[in-house]
Amino acid sequence: xxxxxxxxxxEIVEEVAGVAADDVTADKSFVDDLDIDSLSxxxxxxQAEDKFGVKIPDDELANLKTVGDAVNYITSNx
Amino acid sequence: xxxxxxxxxxxxxATTPLGGDVTSTWDALLAGKSGVGPxxxxxxxxxxxxxxxxxxxxxxxxxxxxxVEARRxxxxxxxxxxxxxxxxxxxxxxxxxxxxxxxxxxxxxxxGGAITLLTQDDILEQHGLRKVxxxxxxxxxxxxxxxxxxxxxxAQAGVHAPVSACASGAEAIAWAYRMIMAGEADVIVAGxxxxxxxxxxxAGFSQARTMSTRNDEPEKASRPFDTGRDGFVxxxxxxVMVLERREFAxxxxxxxxxxxxxxxxxxxxxxxxxxxxxxxxxxxxxxxALRSGGxxxxxxxxxxxxxxxxPVGDVAETVAIRKAIGDHPVLTAPKGALGHLLGAAGxxxxxxxxxxxxxxIVPQTLNLENLxxxxxxxxxxxxxxxxxxxxxxxxxxxxxGHNVALAFTPA
Numbered sequence: 001x002x003x004x005x006x007x008x009x010x011e012i013v014e015e016v017a018g019v020a021a022d023d024v025t026a027d028k029s030f031v032d033d034l035d036i037d038s039l040s041x042x043x044x045x046x047q048a049e050d051k052f053g054v055k056i057p058d059d060e061l062a063n064l065k066t067v068g069d070a071v072n073y074i075t076s077n078x
Numbered sequence: 079x080x081x082x083x084x085x086x087x088x089x090x091x092a093t094t095p096l097g098g099d100v101t102s103t104w105d106a107l108l109a110g111k112s113g114v115g116p117x118x119x120x121x122x123x124x125x126x127x128x129x130x131x132x133x134x135x136x137x138x139x140x141x142x143x144x145x146v147e148a149r150r151x152x153x154x155x156x157x158x159x160x161x162x163x164x165x166x167x168x169x170x171x172x173x174x175x176x177x178x179x180x181x182x183x184x185x186x187x188x189x190g191g192a193i194t195l196l197t198q199d200d201i202l203e204q205h206g207l208r209k210v211x212x213x214x215x216x217x218x219x220x221x222x223x224x225x226x227x228x229x230x231x232x233a234q235a236g237v238h239a240p241v242s243a244c245a246s247g248a249e250a251i252a253w254a255y256r257m258i259m260a261g262e263a264d265v266i267v268a269g270x271x272x273x274x275x276x277x278x279x280x281a282g283f284s285q286a287r288t289m290s291t292r293n294d295e296p297e298k299a300s301r302p303f304d305t306g307r308d309g310f311v312x313x314x315x316x317x318v319m320v321l322e323r324r325e326f327a328x329x330x331x332x333x334x335x336x337x338x339x340x341x342x343x344x345x346x347x348x349x350x351x352x353x354x355x356x357x358x359x360x361x362x363x364x365x366x367a368l369r370s371g372g373x374x375x376x377x378x379x380x381x382x383x384x385x386x387x388x389p390v391g392d393v394a395e396t397v398a399i400r401k402a403i404g405d406h407p408v409l410t411a412p413k414g415a416l417g418h419l420l421g422a423a424g425x426x427x428x429x430x431x432x433x434x435x436x437x438x439i440v441p442q443t444l445n446l447e448n449l450x451x452x453x454x455x456x457x458x459x460x461x462x463x464x465x466x467x468x469x470x471x472x473x474x475x476x477x478x479g480h481n482v483a484l485a486f487t488p489a
Contacts, residue, residue: 042212
């Protein structure tokens with residue numbers, strides 16, 4: 001698990017959805033734990049693409065249920 | 079009315095160019111303050127717009143709302159949320175007092191999310207599709223203010239958004255009256271919201287030659303009924319009131335500001351922007367409000383006018399008032415101080431009318447120095463006038479020929 005990616009993603013989640021960055025941990029579900037809706041997920045994905053230089057297609061985005069899923073996807077695709 | 083149902087007002091909320099809430103707005107209005115000032119946006123110079131003044135909020139909604147909530151809302155939605163929370167709390171509904179299936183929200187807007195539309199269009203042009211916000215549509219849709227307030231309050235009797243230009247806020251209140259009288263709801267949060275001080279509305283209204291260009295004296299630019307008036311001043315803000323079936327309000331021990339005794343609506347069928355100079359449609363709306371409220375015209379002591387400070391409209395309204403009520407009511411035009419809040423105007427001015435009845439005082443028409451000789455009615459100027467009111471009417475009219483009159487009586 002890349003701590004740099006995790007902390008960078010947490011900053012984006014805080015900016016978009018107002019969740020404190022410290023609460024954005026690998027085991028959290030975006031929808032069930034962090035109360036992030038599908039509209040905000042699109043914003044988070046676009047910002048993550050820019051920040052980490054990855055592509056997150058819609059069908060991949062749908063599979064990123066937890067913060068850990070997203071960190072692993074970004075780490076292995078950037 | 080034969081139904082035995084009465085509609086009362088139990089809560090008020092507003093954010094306006096005179097203040098961040100109802101009390102500060104009312105106090106500033108009575109103190110003769112103006113909400114109008116220079117616009118500092120870069121687009122004023124960029125496009126060399128002939129209008130360089132506007133009536134802008136004293137308290138920016140982003141100072142009141144949490145950052146993340148604000149970024150998900152168009153400015154018109156932000157002000158609706160701010161005013162609605164005030165009204166809801168003022169009505170004593172913070173505790174769970176209402177069956178949500180008996181609660182409705184009706185908030186109108188004239189323009190809707192113009193700022194969002196233009197901002198996102200710029201983003202699409204400059205940065206491409208990826209950067210366009212997925213929230214664009216819920217932010218720009220004209221039912222957005224109503225929808226967001228409805229969602230927050232979990233209102234399930236209905237959420238509606240009348241769009242009738244500058245009559246929208248008043249039409250929302252009229253709609254609330256009809257719903258309560260029809261037995262469809264016990265409590266309704268109703269009003270108007272507008273925040274479209276941006277390039278295209280200013281350019282468009284300018285091209286229609288409807289706006290004041292008294293740029294060197296902003297605080298004197300909005301001057302309803304004055305011989306020197308040269309158009310309206312664009313404003314922003316929101317006004318919201320909580321209306322309830324009287325029995326419901328009394329059963330829960332709510333304080334009651336006043337009663338919405340009757341409402342009237344009509345359409346001119348005359349011209350897309352110009353009012354009928356004979357005031358026929360407007361007078362029918364006023365007469366209908368009195369009829370539905372069982373109010374004799376002789377009991378109407380005051381009319382809170384729509385008068386926007388345009389040369390034609392102000393006089394036409396007085397013709398309509400004379401037709402429907404007579405020559406005895408005392409008039410005021412709050413837009414002299416507030417500017418024109420478009421779809422929020424009718425709601426904010428309805429609040430002012432309710433307070434005039436409650437406090438027995440009619441605010442002065444700011445900047446009325448030389449009464450247009452075509453106006454032969456008594457318009458309050460200079461300072462507020464104390465007057466005990468048995469009934470007062472609030473007029474609102476909109477581009478498209480929409481006419482709404484609200485008749486208020488004491489609690």
